[in-house]
Amino acid sequence: MALPFLPGNTFNDPTKRKYHLSQSLGYKNGYAVPARPQVGIGGEPLEVNQLSLAELDELNNKRPTLTYGQAKQPPPEDFVPAHVAFDKKVLKFDAFFRQTVHESPNEYYRVRPVCIFYYLEDDSISVIEPHVENSGMPQGKLIKRMRLPKNDQGDFWHWKDLNIDMNVNFYGKAFHITNCDKWTSEFMASEGIELNPPTPVPSDPYNESRKESAALRTFKTPSNFDKLRQFIELDRKVLRFYCVWDDRGSMFGEMRPNIIHYYLVDDTVEVREVHEPNDGRDPFPVLLSRQKLPKDRDNIEASFPSVVMEFSEHEIKEWYKPSDFKIGQTIYVFNRPFLIYDCDEFTKDYLFKKYGVRDFTPVEVKGRARDVPQMDLPPYNGFGSLEDSLRSCLSLVPQPPKKDFIKMLENDHKVLRFEAVMDSVKPEDKGRRFIISYRLADDMMTIFEPPVRNSGIISGKFLERTRVTKPGSQPDRPEFYEPQDLYIGATVQVFNHRFIITDADDYVRSYLESHQEDFPGVQKTIHSLATKRDNKQAPKSMKAAPMKVKRSPGDVAYLLGEVKSQLKKHNYTNFNSLTHAFLQYDRDRSGKIDINEVKRICHRQNLPIDDDLMNALVSELDINKDGLIDHAEFMKFITCD
Known part of the structure; x- marks a missing residue:
C-alpha cells in the first residue's frame, strides 16, 4: 500500500545501491540537446507517462468530437519559407524561336531550339540555347536568370501563365513552347493545370539542306521528253478555254466573260478579258499576264519575300496542268473564281488524245440578272422645289431639272x-x-x-x-x-x-x-x-379677256375692220406660220380645208379673234357643199387692207 511521502512514512530500501540521477542532456552531431530521462533516481522506473508533448496533443485531438465537440484546436503547422520549400525545384520547358535571315541566298530563316527554366524559389526565368556544333552563332545563355515582365502594367510571368503549344514574349522575342519534362508535368497536374499535348519542333530548312547535301546522292536518268523536245513539238500550240468570272457577290459586280490561254510550250497561263461595244470598261485586254499559275497561292511560308521575288518550285509545290481545265469546273486564279463553259476545237482534240476526255458539252452561263437595289429617297424638307430636291438626291453634283422645250415652244x-x-x-x-x-x-x-x-x-x-x-x-x-x-x-x-x-x-x-x-x-x-x-348672262370680262363688240350680220366691211383692229391691238404677225399650218392640213394639195380645222388652226396659232367673230367671218366666205373652204381665200380675206 502506498503511503504519502511525509516525514515518518519513509522507509529505506537496504538493497538499493544507486542514488544518481539520469542524464537529461544528449549529444547529436556534437551539439547538446535536451533528452527526457527514462528512469528515476537509482534506476527506478518512472510511473509518469513517457509520451512526448506532441504525442499527447495528438491523442487529445483524437478524442470523440461528435458528442463533446473538439476539445482543443490542432497546433498550426510550422511556417516554411518559399526559399526553403521550393529550393532547387525548377520547371523546364522546351521551346523554339524563328530568326529571320536577310542577306543569305541559302536560307530565309532559322529555327533555334531553346530551354526555358522557371525557378519556383523566386519566380525567376532563364532561357538557355543548347550548343550546336559548327553553328557559327553565339549560343548558350540567351536570357539570364531574372523576373521577366509580362506587360506594361508591371506584371511578371508566373508559372500559372505557362503551358504547352503557346507563345510567350520575352523582351520582344516570341518563343513557342513545345514540350516539358516529367517533373514539370507532374507539378502542373498537382496544381490543377492541364497541359496541352506536345507539338513537334519544325525543321530548319538550312539544316535540312545541309543534311541532304551531305547524304548519299542518287541520280535519275532524265526522261525522253525534255525541254528542248517540248519546245520543238509544242511551240505555238495553245489551249483556249472560254470562261466567265462570276463577280456578282460584290457591289456592282457582274459576270465578266474571259478567255484562258494555256501555252503548252512552257505550261504558262494567260487570262484575257472579252470586251463588248459600249461595255463601259477600260480597254485593257490582259487580265493576267502570261505566267505559271499556282493552285494554292497562299500555301507558302510567311517569311518568303514575295514583294521582291517570284515564286519558284521551292515555294509552290503544285501548278495548274491541262488536265485541271475541264468544262463545267471552276478554277481559282489568285482567289478569283472562273467557270469554264466551253473550249475550241484544237483544245477538245488535244484533251481527247492526251487525257481521253470525251464530254465537251457547253455549260449555260446566262443567269438571272441581279436585282438592282432601289434607292430610298429622303422626305421633302421644304427647301426649294421638289424637282431641285430630287435632282440633288440622284447625283453627287446636282443637275438642273430637264425642261420640255418642245412643249415650251408650242x-x-x-x-x-x-x-x-x-x-x-x-x-x-x-x-x-x-x-x-x-x-x-x-x-x-x-x-x-x-x-x-x-x-x-x-x-x-x-x-x-x-x-x-x-x-x-x-x-x-x-x-x-x-x-x-x-x-x-x-x-x-x-x-x-x-x-x-x-x-x-x-x-x-x-x-x-x-x-x-x-x-x-x-x-x-x-x-x-x-x-x-x-x-349667267353677259358675264363681266376679266382683266386681259378678249373684247366683245356688237356685230351686224352681213356687214363684211365692219367685220374686216374689227378683225384688223384686234390683230393690230395684239400686234399679230404670225401669218406665215398660219399659212404653213393650213398647208400641213391640206394633205392632198387641193387648196380646200374643213371649216372646223380652220377654227382649230386659228386657235392653235393664237389668232386673237373671238369665237362669234370667227363664226361670222367664216359664214361670209364661199363654203363648199362638203363643208370645205379655200384657205388661200381665207388668208387673203383677213390680210387685205
Whole structure:
C-alpha cells in the first residue's frame, strides 16, 4: 500500500545501491540537446507517462468530437519559407524561336531550339540555347536568370501563365513552347493545370539542306521528253478555254466573260478579258499576264519575300496542268473564281488524245440578272422645289431639272385664267377675289389679287410663278395641277391656302375644246364652263379677256375692220406660220380645208379673234357643199387692207 511521502512514512530500501540521477542532456552531431530521462533516481522506473508533448496533443485531438465537440484546436503547422520549400525545384520547358535571315541566298530563316527554366524559389526565368556544333552563332545563355515582365502594367510571368503549344514574349522575342519534362508535368497536374499535348519542333530548312547535301546522292536518268523536245513539238500550240468570272457577290459586280490561254510550250497561263461595244470598261485586254499559275497561292511560308521575288518550285509545290481545265469546273486564279463553259476545237482534240476526255458539252452561263437595289429617297424638307430636291438626291453634283422645250415652244404665251375666292375661316378673308393664271408652257401657276379700295389688305402678286403640287404628293412621284383639275367649283390648295374657282375667261373654254385629245378628263372642266355661261348672262370680262363688240350680220366691211383692229391691238404677225399650218392640213394639195380645222388652226396659232367673230367671218366666205373652204381665200380675206 502506498503511503504519502511525509516525514515518518519513509522507509529505506537496504538493497538499493544507486542514488544518481539520469542524464537529461544528449549529444547529436556534437551539439547538446535536451533528452527526457527514462528512469528515476537509482534506476527506478518512472510511473509518469513517457509520451512526448506532441504525442499527447495528438491523442487529445483524437478524442470523440461528435458528442463533446473538439476539445482543443490542432497546433498550426510550422511556417516554411518559399526559399526553403521550393529550393532547387525548377520547371523546364522546351521551346523554339524563328530568326529571320536577310542577306543569305541559302536560307530565309532559322529555327533555334531553346530551354526555358522557371525557378519556383523566386519566380525567376532563364532561357538557355543548347550548343550546336559548327553553328557559327553565339549560343548558350540567351536570357539570364531574372523576373521577366509580362506587360506594361508591371506584371511578371508566373508559372500559372505557362503551358504547352503557346507563345510567350520575352523582351520582344516570341518563343513557342513545345514540350516539358516529367517533373514539370507532374507539378502542373498537382496544381490543377492541364497541359496541352506536345507539338513537334519544325525543321530548319538550312539544316535540312545541309543534311541532304551531305547524304548519299542518287541520280535519275532524265526522261525522253525534255525541254528542248517540248519546245520543238509544242511551240505555238495553245489551249483556249472560254470562261466567265462570276463577280456578282460584290457591289456592282457582274459576270465578266474571259478567255484562258494555256501555252503548252512552257505550261504558262494567260487570262484575257472579252470586251463588248459600249461595255463601259477600260480597254485593257490582259487580265493576267502570261505566267505559271499556282493552285494554292497562299500555301507558302510567311517569311518568303514575295514583294521582291517570284515564286519558284521551292515555294509552290503544285501548278495548274491541262488536265485541271475541264468544262463545267471552276478554277481559282489568285482567289478569283472562273467557270469554264466551253473550249475550241484544237483544245477538245488535244484533251481527247492526251487525257481521253470525251464530254465537251457547253455549260449555260446566262443567269438571272441581279436585282438592282432601289434607292430610298429622303422626305421633302421644304427647301426649294421638289424637282431641285430630287435632282440633288440622284447625283453627287446636282443637275438642273430637264425642261420640255418642245412643249415650251408650242405653248408659248398661252395662259389659262381663272377667277377664285379664298376658302378660309377668318372673317377678314371672306370675299377676297383672286386671279389664278396657269401657264401651259411650263405648268406653272401665278396668283394675283386685284386691288379693292378701303379693304385694308395689300393687293398685288399673291404667289410667284411656280409649280403647285396636289395635296398628299410624294417627293419621288410629285403630282402637279393640270388643266383638267381646274374647273368651276374645284378647290385648289396652294401651300395650305384653299381657293375655290368661281369663273374663267372665254379663252379657257375655247382652248380646252380644241385640245381635248391632249388633256384626258378635261370634259368636266368644259362642262362646268358651259354651265356657268348658260346660268349667267353677259358675264363681266376679266382683266386681259378678249373684247366683245356688237356685230351686224352681213356687214363684211365692219367685220374686216374689227378683225384688223384686234390683230393690230395684239400686234399679230404670225401669218406665215398660219399659212404653213393650213398647208400641213391640206394633205392632198387641193387648196380646200374643213371649216372646223380652220377654227382649230386659228386657235392653235393664237389668232386673237373671238369665237362669234370667227363664226361670222367664216359664214361670209364661199363654203363648199362638203363643208370645205379655200384657205388661200381665207388668208387673203383677213390680210387685205
